[in-house]
Amino acid sequence: MEISKRCVGCGQCAAFCPKEAIIVKGIAFITADCIQCRICMAYCPMKAIEESV
Amino acid sequence: MRVLVIGSGLGGLLSAACLLRAGHEVDVFERLPITGGRFTNIEYKGFQLSTGALHMIPHGPTGPLGTLLRYLGSDVQIVRADPMATIRTPIEKDSTDYTHGFQDIDFHDFGKRFSLLNKIKLTVLITTTRIFPPKKGSMADWCSKNLKDDWALRIADSFCGWALSLRAKDVPAAEVFEIIENMYRYSGSGIPLGGCKGVIDTLIDVITSCGGKIHTSSEVSRIIIEDKKAVGIVTDDGKEHRGDIVISDIGHIETSRLYDANMATEDMEKYLTSIKELKPSAGVKICLSSNEPLIGHAGVLLTPYARRINGINEVTNIDPSLAPPGKHLTMAHQCVEWENLNRLKDEIDLGLSDLAEIFAGKDYEVLLIQSYSGEWPVNRASSGTDPTNKTPFEGLYIVGDGAKGKGGIEVDGIALGVRNAIKDILNQKNQSID
Structure with missing residues (x-):
């Protein structure tokens, strides 16, 4: 998953990530624990999470 | 009358419940899989954190929101915080920080320091x-x-x-x-039992028991305007929903992107120019976990000598269920000035070092740092700049933190705004609220 510039850092994605793979400080960061399950995408209020190409 | 509500934040749900109570048909459309907008809980490491607000109602059970919730039949319990607020002051009179020690004074005694x-x-x-x-x-x-x-x-x-x-x-x-x-x-603030979600859950009960429908994961892509009147919406599956009233809980600016703003009339241009000047307020919330209480009461601890942190609350002193057994949940808030938004990480670091001084010698862990700005802000219209609930289109109203009532803090301002909008809508139908 990739975080776009639209991210404001609200951390909503981190709470729904089943792998605790998101760290937030001003903006979200996806760590190596990400399993590409895409759950975070649905919960992002800013549509700031995109699938990695 | 059929009412279509865009967004299931507090403003949207309050409006829906009010109109259902008045006997109207209501459908709420929510883009996300969850309801409550920036006023509900998210579970994180066993703690009930929030999507935005700080599990607190500024004017407690008797304020605008508490009163409206009771009128609607919500049975959420709002417990008044006592003391309402304390102020952390440096122990040495000439000191301007907390490094040499501090004392807390009651908010009502702030005049004594003059x-x-x-x-x-x-x-x-x-x-x-x-x-x-x-x-x-x-x-x-x-x-x-x-x-x-x-x-x-x-x-x-x-x-x-x-x-x-x-x-x-x-x-x-x-x-x-x-x-x-x-x-x-x-009077002063209160903590809703169950946190923000405690309020949202009871509102959803009211809405569903009155026959209202809430559609989650259903984004509104367009508002249908005919003859300068809002007559329906289109959802992202292409489906058209017709109605008599459209209420938008997503603020004036975001709502204006859902209709064709080229229908240029003088009113429309004036409106669009005025809402372009709105500045959403920005802020950072730092959520802390501890075994021992860090504050010891559920009112706000104001920190006027910190560099960035403005105030902190510890809601588990009233509702322990917001943290795992034996733990406390403490939330610190700092305002972020618009010109500092491009250096947000530095602002957060200043907030974190403030907390190290404010809670010197105490054991705590930083759970989650949440920041809010732009299109997902603290308030869509910063306090004192809120436009009214009306738009240039008949039948299209704005509620929520982009159209708060005058003198209303946060969610109490939302309740005042909703009240004004509903009064206007019902007046047109010769109905009244209260």
Whole structure:
């Protein structure tokens, strides 16, 4: 998953990530624990999470 | 009458419940899989954190929101915080930080720290400003003109930062005095049991028991306007929903992107120009976990001598269920000035070092750092700048934190705004609220 510039850092994605793979400080960061399950995408209020190409 | 609500934040759900109670048919459309917008809980490491707000209702059970919830039949319990607020002050009189120790004073005693002259001035000002509230200038202007005291400005900044996520220089003095008037009227803050979601769950119960429908994961892509009147919406699956009233809980600016703004009339241009000037307020919330209480009460701890943190609350002193057994949940808020948004990480670091000083010698862990700005802000319209609930189109209303009522802090402002919008809608149908 990739975080776009639209991210404001609200951390909503981190709470729904089943792998605790998101760290937030001003903006979200996806760590190596990400399993590409895409759950975070649905919960992002800013549509700031995109699938990695 | 059929009502379509865009967004299931607090404003949207309150509006839906009000109109269902008045006997109308209501459908709520929510883009996300969850309801509640920035006023609900998210579970994180066993803690009930929130999507935005700090599990607190500024004017407690008797304020605008508490009153509206009771009227709607919500059975959420809102417990008044006692003390309402304490203020952390440096122990040494000339010190401007907490590094050499501190003491907490009750909010009502803030006048005791002024010089004798300012104490006398304050007594006079408290009476005169209630009769003649200032009409012009910011709260910071008012403080430097009337009190010329570092303490006054620090208290104003800390209070405005905590309650409105704004610096005192960015809040009209008139708005602050309206808020103070509301504090006399409604008294201080309260914690809803179950946190923000405690409120949202009871509202959803009210809505579904009255036959209202909430559609989650259903984004509205367009508002249908015919003859300068809102007559329906289109959802992202291409489906058209017709109705008599459209209520939008996503603010004036975001709503304007859902209709064709080229239908140029003079009213429309004037409206679009005025809403372009709206500045959403920005802020950072730092959530802490601890075994021992860090504050010891559920009111706000104002921190006027911190660099960035404005205030902190510890809601588990009233509702322990918001944290795992034996743990406390403490949330600190700091306002972020617009010009500092491009260096947000540095602002957060300043907040974190403030907390290290404020809670020196205490054991705590940082759970999650949440920041809010732009299109997912603290308030879509910063306090004192809210437009009305109306738009240039008949049948299209705006509610939520982009159209709060005057003098209303945060969610109490949302309740005041909803009340104004619903009054107007029902008036057109010769119905009334209350």
